[in-house]
Amino acid sequence: MDKLLLLSCCAPCSIGVITQLAEKGQDFAVMFFNPNIQPESEYHHRLEENKRICHELNVPFIEGDYVPELWQKATAGLESEPERGKRCDVCFYLRLKVGAEYAKKHGFTRISSVFGISRFKNFEQVCRAGKKIEDEVGIPYDATNWRKNGGLEYAERLAKEKNLYRQNYCGCKPKK
Numbered sequence: 367m368d369k370l371l372l373l374s375c376c377a378p379c380s381i382g383v384i385t386q387l388a389e390k391g392q393d394f395a396v397m398f399f400n401p402n403i404q405p406e407s408e409y410h411h412r413l414e415e416n417k418r419i420c421h422e423l424n425v426p427f428i429e430g431d432y433v434p435e436l437w438q439k440a441t442a443g444l445e446s447e448p449e450r451g452k453r454c455d456v457c458f459y460l461r462l463k464v465g466a467e468y469a470k471k472h473g474f475t476r477i478s479s480v481f482g483i484s485r486f487k488n489f490e491q492v493c494r495a496g497k498k499i500e501d502e503v504g505i506p507y508d509a510t511n512w513r514k515n516g517g518l519e520y521a522e523r524l525a526k527e528k529n530l531y532r533q534n535y536c537g538c539k540p541k542k
């Protein structure tokens with residue numbers, strides 16, 4: 367039986383995909399594991415918005431632990447990297463790995479993520495991390511490009527309609 371675990375970074379990036387999957391009757395859950403988000407108040411704000419839309423759409427929501435020290439340790443030395451650089455490789459890898467391990471333990475058959483849906487992201491970079499984890503953990507990574515076929519515009523429209531909180535940065539606050 368197909369059961370998908372969708373990794374989400376925030377409500378505006380995930381609302382379109384969650385709505386589409388719910389409407390087509392996909393068996394799935396959303397996982398929020400984002401130790402990259404700083405500061406903590408911002409993390410909770412995004413968490414609550416993502417929880418709210420899942421609740422409205424009756425989709426199971428899994429809240430990961432907030433462990434910023436884990437993210438800081440993993441990305442140490444990469445503070446000056448630009449967005450889409452090496453720090454993001456490590457960041458995607460860390461979040462997807464925890465998601466894949468959770469999926470394996472809890473009976474999911476594949477994982478995917480909305481980490482690459484934003485125009486500011488390098489979709490291929492996210493997929494590379496997903497495929498690496500697929501080999502390591504043994505859970506298939508579904509590399510659907512959710513941005514395509516109007517996916518991004520659909521998400522933007524829903525985010526506006528639902529008056530979702532929209533941040534103006536990805537998550538981390540790297541040193542300049």
Ligand code: SF4
Pocket residue numbers: 402403449450453454457458536537538539
């Ligand atoms: S810019 Fe976003 S994806 Fe890249 S390291 Fe920071 S939080 Fe992670």
